[in-house]
Amino acid sequence: MTSAKLFGICLRISADRDAAEDILQEVYIKVWNRAGRFDSGRASPITWLCAIARNAAIDWRRASLRPGTVPEEAASTVADSALPADRVIERDQMRARLLYCIDQLQRGHGDAIRAAFLDGLTYAELADRMAVPLGTMKSWIRRGMQRLKECIGDG
Amino acid sequence: MAEVPLSAEERDGLVAELALGVLDGEERAAALRALMADPAFTPGLIEDWQRRLAPLYDEYTPVAPADTLWAGIAARIDDADAPREGALRQLRIWRAGAMIAGVAAASLALVLLFRPVPSSPPLPGPAAPVAIAQMTGAVDGPVVLARFDPASGRLSLRASAVKPGALAPELWVIPPDGKPRSLGLIAANTDSQLPVEARLRAFMTEGATLAVTMEPVDGAPHAAPSSAPVASGKISLI
16 A cells, blocks of 8 residues: 555654654645656656655654664565566566665675665764764765666666 | 766766765755756756665555544645545545555556646636546557546547557547447647547546557547557556
8 A cells, every 4th residue: 555655664764653644744745736747757656656755754854853763674575466467577677686786785885775765864874873984984875876876787 | 066067977976875865954955056067967867766776665664654644634735725525535535546556556557647737727626536547558659648637527638659640549448348438539749638428437537548549530439449559558546
């Protein structure tokens, strides 16, 4: 269900149930008001909604000026049950390729990229969480993202 | 911080950082300024990264929000502009649509939006949910966007890359029974509006498919298509 997925995103990034509900309300109102911005050539609707939720949650997180208190969370995968088989394969391929490429990255780089994306952390928060100097973290992310792009191989 | 034009490496770095969201405050603003001033930058570069990273959304564990969520949204929408009852009703229908959209999302055809058509004046009272579809076929084939407004019974269409010739594009709605019903010929490569016959309006809903075939102009609307669709897509309510 889309709302549970979106709420999961808001909750993980905000780490605050009340805030997550507020953020999700804003997300739906935003979508309601500007559905016209969706570019079908670039993303699926669910990806578009996820991106709006993630950005809104990150905005809230940055604005709330709290120290990084995001709980670690075990990755979990939810299967899409109702997709046509060929789309499932294509989707699984994209996912497998991304996860494979993240695994190929140097130790730390992949973890940093995952944490940045999933928890919405800044450079400073990432450096803090992974206990490395800020400059090191910047170089990890930049080099990691560069390698990731090469590995995925779509330009 | 960054010289313009940016080196390819610096551009790639800033784009990756923005897509990932690791920059904050002034750093983020500076990155945006540098990219905006860079002639080789396009927003598509950031969108490419968003697409590459999109499978990571699977890693988020879904958590059901409280039931009060929808009431909260309805209240906020009501506060803004819509009549109370209407907004609630619309929201309920729309929420059902959003759930289904989530399930069907990865299917190529489905799309959430079509820019609202400014042709009709604002409707008094609540608007019914709008049905939309994006029809696609081959990679370089036609793309047809459709937006159906139940209040007016009109279908707004935007067609591109349709190759007209002896044959003209004809639009079909295919409800779950699988039998195509013609909605009539449509304009190739331009925006157009098509009134939908009353008996066909009920088909313009979630789960039905819209399809375009190339047909002889004679005798349209036809009883059945004579060829395979050049573009098709599922309808979604928003």
